[in-house]
Structures are given as structure tokens and as C-alpha cells.
Amino acid sequence: MGLATTPSSTLQRKSSYELDDFAVPTGREEEWRFTPLSRLKGLHDGTAAGSGAVSVAVDAAPEATVETVGREDERIGKAYVPADRVSAQAYAAFEKATVVTVPREAVASKPTVITFTGGGGTAYGHTVVRLEPMAEAVVVLDHRGSAVYADNVEFVVGDGATLKVVSLQDWADDAVHVSHHHAQLGKDATFRGFVVTLGGDVVRLSPSVSYTAPGGDADLTGLYFVDAGQHLEHRLLVDHSQPNCKSNVVYKGALQGDDAHAVWIGDVIIRVEAEGTDTYELNRNLLLTDGARADSVPNLEILTGEVAGAGHASASGRLDDEHIFYLQARGIPFDEARRLVIRGFFGQLIEKIEVEELRDRVMAKVEAELAG
Amino acid sequence: MSTLEIRDLHVAVEDKPILRGVNLTVKAGETHAIMGPNGSGKSTLAYAIAGHPKYTVTGGQVLLDGVDLLELSVDERARAGLFLAMQYPVEVPGVSVSNFLRSAVTSVRGEAPKLREFAKDLKAGMDALSIDAAFAQRNLNEGFSGGEKKRHEILQLELLKPKIAVLDETDSGLDVDALRVVSEGINRFRAAGETGVLLITHYTRILRYVKPDFVHVFAAGRVVEEGGPELADKLEAEGYEAYTKASA
Numbered sequence: 001m002g003l004a005t006t007p008s009s010t011l012q013r014k015s016s017y018e019l020d021d022f023a024v025p026t027g028r029e030e031e032w033r034f035t036p037l038s039r040l041k042g043l044h045d046g047t048a049a050g051s052g053a054v055s056v057a058v059d060a061a062p063e064a065t066v067e068t069v070g071r072e073d074e075r076i077g078k079a080y081v082p083a084d085r086v087s088a089q090a091y092a093a094f095e096k097a098t099v100v101t102v103p104r105e106a107v108a109s110k111p112t113v114i115t116f117t118g119g120g121g122t123a124y125g126h127t128v129v130r131l132e133p134m135a136e137a138v139v140v141l142d143h144r145g146s147a148v149y150a151d152n153v154e155f156v157v158g159d160g161a162t163l164k165v166v167s168l169q170d171w172a173d174d175a176v177h178v179s180h181h182h183a184q185l186g187k188d189a190t191f192r193g194f195v196v197t198l199g200g201d202v203v204r205l206s207p208s209v210s211y212t213a214p215g216g217d218a219d220l221t222g223l224y225f226v227d228a229g230q231h232l233e234h235r236l237l238v239d240h241s242q243p244n245c246k247s248n249v250v251y252k253g254a255l256q257g258d259d260a261h262a263v264w265i266g267d268v269i270i271r272v273e274a275e276g277t278d279t280y281e282l283n284r285n286l287l288l289t290d291g292a293r294a295d296s297v298p299n300l301e302i303l304t305g306e307v308a309g310a311g312h313a314s315a316s317g318r319l320d321d322e323h324i325f326y327l328q329a330r331g332i333p334f335d336e337a338r339r340l341v342i343r344g345f346f347g348q349l350i351e352k353i354e355v356e357e358l359r360d361r362v363m364a365k366v367e368a369e370l371a372g
Numbered sequence: 373m374s375t376l377e378i379r380d381l382h383v384a385v386e387d388k389p390i391l392r393g394v395n396l397t398v399k400a401g402e403t404h405a406i407m408g409p410n411g412s413g414k415s416t417l418a419y420a421i422a423g424h425p426k427y428t429v430t431g432g433q434v435l436l437d438g439v440d441l442l443e444l445s446v447d448e449r450a451r452a453g454l455f456l457a458m459q460y461p462v463e464v465p466g467v468s469v470s471n472f473l474r475s476a477v478t479s480v481r482g483e484a485p486k487l488r489e490f491a492k493d494l495k496a497g498m499d500a501l502s503i504d505a506a507f508a509q510r511n512l513n514e515g516f517s518g519g520e521k522k523r524h525e526i527l528q529l530e531l532l533k534p535k536i537a538v539l540d541e542t543d544s545g546l547d548v549d550a551l552r553v554v555s556e557g558i559n560r561f562r563a564a565g566e567t568g569v570l571l572i573t574h575y576t577r578i579l580r581y582v583k584p585d586f587v588h589v590f591a592a593g594r595v596v597e598e599g600g601p602e603l604a605d606k607l608e609a610e611g612y613e614a615y616t617k618a619s620a
Contacts, residue, residue, distance in 0.1 A: 321425060322462045326512075329422050329458075330476035330528060331450035340475060344466025344511070 015081040019046075019092040022085035031084060034263040034295055036231055039202045041122065041148040041176050043086050050093050053121030054147050058098065061108035061137065067099045075099055075128055079154040080182035083206075087180045090124045090150035097126035100139065104158075108137035111355050118147025118175055125151035131161040133186070138164045138354050144199075146172040152180045155193075159186040159213065164194075164354045170365070171199035181207040185216035185245070194353055195222040195251075196362050197232050198369065208237040209247060211274075216245040223349050223362070225369045226292065228257025235265040236281070240274035244308075249281035252349055254342060254369075255292035266298040266312065275306035285316035286345055339370050373400040374437050374453065374535035376568055381432035383413075383420040389430070390416045392593040398536060398568040405579055405604060406572045408590030409612040414572045415459060417590075418540040422456040423449055436536060451480055453535030457525040457542050463513040469524070470494070470508040473531060480532050497527050501557055518545035526557035537561065538570045543578035555581030576608040591615040 014021065024045045025032040032044075042048030058066045069076070076097055082088040102108055114127065129139050135158065143149075157163045163183070171177060177200055183191045197203050209218040224232045238247040253262045264283045285294035298312040319341060327337035346366055353359040376398040383391035390413045398404050408414050420427040421434050423446040434441045441449045464472070473494065478484045485493075498505060501523045513521055522542055529537055539558065543551055559582060562569050571582060579587075579601070587603040588595045589612075596615055597603065 320462075323464045325424055325446060326458070326462045326464065327467075327472070327475075328446035329450055329456055330472075330532065331447055331479035332475050333447045333479065334445070336475065336479070337447070340467050340472070341464060344464060347466045 015083045016088060017077060017081060017091055019085075019088045022088050025085055031235075035204055035233060036202060039176065039231065040086070040178065043089060043122075043148060043150045043176065043178055046089065048122045048148060050095070050124045051121040052095065052123055053119045054123035054125060054145075054149050055117050055119065056098050056125070057115045057117070058100065058112065059115075060100065060112045061102075061110045063102060063106040063108045064112050064137065065101045065103075067101075068096050069099055070096065073097060073099065075130065076126060077154075079156045079184035080152060080180065082152065083180065083208075086150050086178040087152055087206075090152055090178075091126070093124040094126040094151070097128060099128045099130065101130045102132065102135040102137045104132040105134040106132075107135070111138040111140050113140040113142060115142045115144070116149070118143075118145035118149060118171065120146050122148040125149065127151065127153045128156065129154070129163065129165070130156045131158050131163050133158040134160045136162045138166075140355060140358060141165065141167040143167075143169050143171055143177065146175050148176045150178045153182070155181070155183040155191065157183060157185050157189040157191050160188045161186065162190040164192040166194045166196070166353055166355060166358055167205075168358070168362070169195075169197040169200060169203050169205065171203070173199065173201060175200040176202045178204045179206070181205065183207075183209045183218060185209065185211050185218060187213035188215035189217070191216075191218045192354070193218070193220045195220075195234065197222070197224040197234070198365055200230065200232070202231045204233040204235070206235040206237070208239070210239045211242040211245045214242050214244045216242065218245075218247045220247070220249045221349055221352055222251035223346060224251075224253040224262060225366060226253060226255040226260040226262045227369070228291075229259050231261045231263070233263035235263075237267045238269070238279065240268070240270045240277045240279065243274055244276040245274065246277070247279045250349065251282070252284045252286075252346060253294065254286040254288055254345070255294055256288035258291035260292040262294040264294070264296045264314075266314075268300045268310070268312070270302045270304055270307055270310060272303045275304055276308050277304075277310065278308040279310050281312045283314045284345075286342065287316060287318050288342075339367070342370060373566070374568060375399050375435075376536045376570070377433070377435040378421070379433040379435070381417070381420070381434060382430040383416055384428045384430050385416070385426060390593050391420065393432070394594055396588065396595060398570050400535065400568050401565040402586065403562060403569040403571060403582065403584045404586045404588060405584035406570065406588050406590050407574070407576070407604065407607055409616050410574065412590045413593040414590050415540055416593075418456055418538045418572055421538060422446065422454065447479065450534075455529055455532055455534035455537045457529055457537065457539040459541040459544060461513045461521045461525055463511070463516075465511055465514060467512045468508070469510055469512055472512050473528065476528065477531055493531060497530050500530075500560070501527055502553055503527060519547065519550035522546060522550065522554055523557070526554050529561055530557060534567065536568045536570065538572065540572045541574065542571075543573055543575065551578060552581060558582050576604045579604050589615055
């Protein structure tokens with residue numbers, strides 16, 4: 001008996017462009033067992049007809065080109081093959097895709113902001129962001145309004161290119177969003193993904209990373225604030241199939257209120273051929289009230305003996321009474337002491353957001369959540 | 373002039389009585405040392421006065437200028453003029469020292485200090501305690517050595533200027549140099565004669581630097597003997613054995 005050479009991670013079990021290759025989930029499957037299927041408004045079982053109710057507006061950097069294309073465009077589906085039923089449903093049903101391209105060696109002079117605004121109803125989408133070799137860009141995905149929305153986003157990061165993405169899920173209270181964000185990294189490419197999920201009834205976001213050549217470096221950061229009744233789920237997958245690549249995953253969330261539910265799945269695979277991989281993943285949850293629940297499942301599969309570093313950590317807990325006591329003992333009122341500690345919990349993460357206006361907006365949102 | 377009056381204080385931890393009727397009065401300008409063996413309830417007294425949730429007051433009063441502190445929340449007690457320098461200051465990740473100190477000073481004074489003035493006070497305070505300027509940007513108590521934590525407690529004491537300061541084993545874990553620096557801070561704080569100090573300690577060592585006016589010996593949850601500074605010398609020579617036997 002030697003080491004296993006194929007990963008067992010369920011997310012990798014199958015991928016297909018064909019909807020019929022995926023059975024309608026029942027909720028007993030490993031990849032669906034945390035998700036409240038009854039609240040997906042039919043996204044998972046083919047009963048939700050798209051009405052195109054999410055409008056897409058792009059404010060692009062002058063160096064980037066933006067196109068709205070049909071399904072037949074050959075750049076679609078190049079980097080990513082749908083990996084579950086809802087993803088395949090979105091792939092089968094979208095009508096128009098947005099393609100943003102930053103040409104070779106171009107350095108975008110400002111962030112490219114793609115705003116997805118829900119106007120009620122159901123919609124399916126597809127977005128491709130392509131950075132040609134040596135290009136550099138910051139892209140913001142800003143989701144707002146009310147919708148039942150399933151989509152796939154492909155980030156194609158060319159050799160030596162650097163892409164920084166902030167995806168903000170700032171939906172209205174009744175929104176449902178199921179989304180896959182896949183980043184494909186070329187040789188020596190850098191990807192910095194920052195996810196902020198605050199709004200929506202159900203949000204299930206699955207960021208994944210693959211490498212086509214050595215030297216790729218992916219940093220995935222996430223921040224979420226779950227209120228009463230909300231289900232916010234993040235499913236990370238980093239697939240190390242090339243030597244000498246890096247990945248770092250840090251997700252932190254706070255939960256408050258009855259039936260606030262956070263799910264975090266962190267799958268990292270280091271395949272036999274991925275020698276010299278350096279990876280770390282961390283999830284922390286802060287439970288601010290009774291009645292909230294966090295499920296956190298880190299999963300590191302190492303199939304080679306030659307790694308540079310591999311680790312994971314997960315912790316969920318309450319606000320520390322001793323922290324609050326110390327601050328209160330210096331005259332700081334309870335509410336402010338609580339705010340200081342929570343701000344401290346998130347603070348270092350928020351500082352990593354590339355765009356300053358966005359940093360302020362996220363900070364203001366977190367403050368508002370704390371006040372509310 | 374302020375007065376702290378502890379009247380027949382009874383405190384329990386998880387239904388187990390720890391303090392069994394403590395009576396003590398500390399007036400502005402006075403320094404009282406509370407000495408006693410481990411487990412005698414000295415720290416319980418400190419934390420119960422400050423309002424730590426782990427301690428349940430089962431009887432008695434703690435009056436600061438006539439106001440019963442036991443009726444107030446932890447932060448209200450601090451704003452009323454009480455300060456507890458802790459034996460084991462807790463690490464608070466992500467909260468910087470400067471941010472924390474500014475919040476504390478703002479809360480205690482009831483208004484935000486002028487930024488330039490505050491920066492000046494902070495620098496002076498840190499210099500006096502030989503605290504490196506880089507400390508202001510570090511996370512609260514995170515990675516601080518034992519000595520750094522205690523200096524930081526005394527820095528807060530000097531910035532917040534309470535009416536009554538309770539110092540819980542501030543001398544423990546300090547080397548001689550750090551003990552001198554910390555003691556000088558305490559002496560600066562009490563020099564004006566407008567504040568009272570309740571100094572809790574196991575050892576007589578700090579009393580050579582911070583001279584007490586009164587010494588109280590604590591055993592089995594109450595004061596069992598009181599006297600002047602000479603009582604500390606007696607304890608130095610004879611230890612606590614006589615008291616632990618008597619109360620057992």
C-alpha cells in the first residue's frame with residue numbers, strides 16, 4: 001500500500017457542462033447537506049425559469065475592454081467546468097455573458113467595477129475576467145438588490161499577471177444567490193480574492209482555484225456577517241496540481257440572531273505532482289448571540305510527501321468575557337467595548353481590501369450590523 | 373477628597389464563599405497595603421470591587437464617596453473613579469494600544485481629548501515608564517512580556533487619574549529594574565495626595581518602594597490584623613504561618 005494518488009474530495013468527483021449529468025440534490029449529498037434547498041426557490045431542481053431580472057453594469061478601467069457576448073463565444077467555459085447542479089443550471093440557462101479583458105502587459109489605472117443589480121425575479125449569469133500575460137487589474141463585483149440568481153464567474157489569470165478581486169454580496173434581505181467563482185492561474189500568476197457577504201436570505205458562494213503552471217500564488221480572504229434567519233455559505237476549493245504554487249485562505253465571520261447560519265468548507269488538495277506547495281487555510285467564527293450556528297469544515301488532502309508547508313485551523317467561539325471586562329474596567333461602555341473587540345476581529349482583514357472606497361463601505365456596513 | 377468604604381463585604385464564587393465580611397476604608401492621600409497568603413481572597417476583593425462577573429456579592433456595600441459601586445456596571449464604576457490594575461491583563465487581538473487608551477480616556481473624561489494633547493500625554497507617560505514608542509501601535513497586551521503588561525497597567529493609571537486605585541499584585545513577576553520603574557509610576561500617581569491606593573501584594577518587596585500608611589493582613593476572606601508599616605516588617609520576618617494556622 002502506498003499513498004493514494006487520486007483525491008477523494010467530493011467537489012472534484014464530477015464536473016460537466018451538461019445539466020443532466022447532475023441529479024437534482026435531495027440534501028443528503030455531502031456537498032448539499034448544509035444548504036437549505038427549500039429556500040433556493042427552485043434553482044436546484046429546474047423549476048426556476050430565468051427572467052433576466054439582474055442587470056449588469058460595468059464601469060471599466062480605460063485599459064480594459066468590456067463585451068457582452070452570446071453563449072457561443074469561445075472564451076466561455078474555458079477555465080471552468082460546472083461542478084454541481086446549480087452551477088450547471090446557471091451554465092445551461094444564461095443568455096448573455098460579460099467578458100472583461102485586460103490586454104498583455106497593461107496595468108489598469110483604476111478598478112473595473114461590475115455591478116449586478118437584482119430587480120426581483122430569477123436570473124442566470126456568466127462572467128469572464130481575462131488578464132493576458134503580465135497584465136495587472138483590480139475588479140470589483142458588486143451584488144445588490146433583490147433577486148434569485150445563479151451564476152458562474154471565471155477569472156483567467158495569464159502568466160505573470162496579477163488580478164485582485166473584491167466580490168461584495170450586499171443583497172436585499174430576500175435575495176438568493178448561488179455562485180461559483182473560479183480562478184485559473186498561469187505561470188507565476190497572482191490572484192487575490194476578497195469576498196464580503198452581508199446580505200441575502202441564502203448565499204452560497206464557491207470560490208475555487210486551479211493552477212496551469214508552476215509559480216502561481218492565490219490569496220483568498222473572506223468576511224461575512226450573518227443576521228437572524230440568514231444562511232451564508234462559503235465553499236472553498238484550492239486544487240494544487242502544479243509544483244511550487246502557494247495558497248492562503250483566511251475567512252472570518254460573525255453571527256448574531258436566531259437561526260443565523262454560517263457554513264464554511266475549506267478543501268485544499270495537494271496532488272502527487274504538486275511538490276513544493278505552500279498552503280494554509282483558516283476559518284474563524286464569532287458567535288455573538290445564542291441561536292446562531294456556524295459549521296466549519298477544513299479539509300486538507302496531501303498526496304505528495306514533498307510540501308513546503310501545509311496547515312489549517314478552524315475555531316468558532318463567543319466574544320471573550322475577559323476581553324469585554326478589561327475594556328469596561330477602563331470605563332468603556334459595554335456596547336463600545338463589544339464594537340472594539342469585533343472591529344479588532346475583522347480589522348486586519350478589512351485592511352487587505354484593495355480599494356479604499358470599498359474598505360470604508362465595508363467598514364461602515366460592519367458598523368451598521370453591529371449597531372443594528 | 374474621595375473615600376472608598378468597604379462595609380461587611382461577602383463574596384462567593386460559584387456558591388463558594390470567599391470573602392467573609394471585609395471592612396476597610398481608604399481615603400484620598402492614603403496608601404493601604406493588603407497582604408496575605410495565597411488563597412486568602414485578596415484578588416477576589418479586587419475583582420469584586422471592579423465588578424468581574426465571576427464574583428457574586430452576597431452581602432455588604434462598597435461606597436465611593438457615598439455611591440454604592442455594587443449598584444453600578446463595570447464601566448460605570450471605572451467612570452466613577454475606580455481603577456483596577458490587573459495581575460494578569462488579558463490580550464485583546466486586533467485592538468491597538470493607542471486606540472484602546474484613547475477610547476478609555478474619552479469614556480472616563482466624558483469627552484474626547486484633543487488629539488495633540490493626548491499624543492503628548494501618551495508620549496510623556498510612556499517615556500516615564502520606559503515603554504517603547506512602538507507599543508502604541510501594537511495589539512493590546514498581545515505578546516507583551518510580564519513586565520511590559522504591568523508597565524502598561526501603570527500607564528493607564530497615570531492617564532486615567534482615578535480617585536481610588538486598586539493594584540492587584542502589580543509587583544508579581546517583575547525584576548528589580550521593572551519593579552523600580554513601576555513603583556515610581558505609582559508614586560507619581562499618589563504624589564498629589566488626592567487619590568487613594570489599595571495595594572494588594574503577597575510580598576513585602578514592593579513596600580520598600582511604595583511606602584504604605586496602613587497594612588492589613590488578610591486571611592480566610594477577611595482582615596485579621598491591621599497596623600502601620602511596621603506590620604509589614606513583622607510579616608517579612610515571620611511569614612504568614614501564624615495567620616493561616618489561626619484561620620484554619
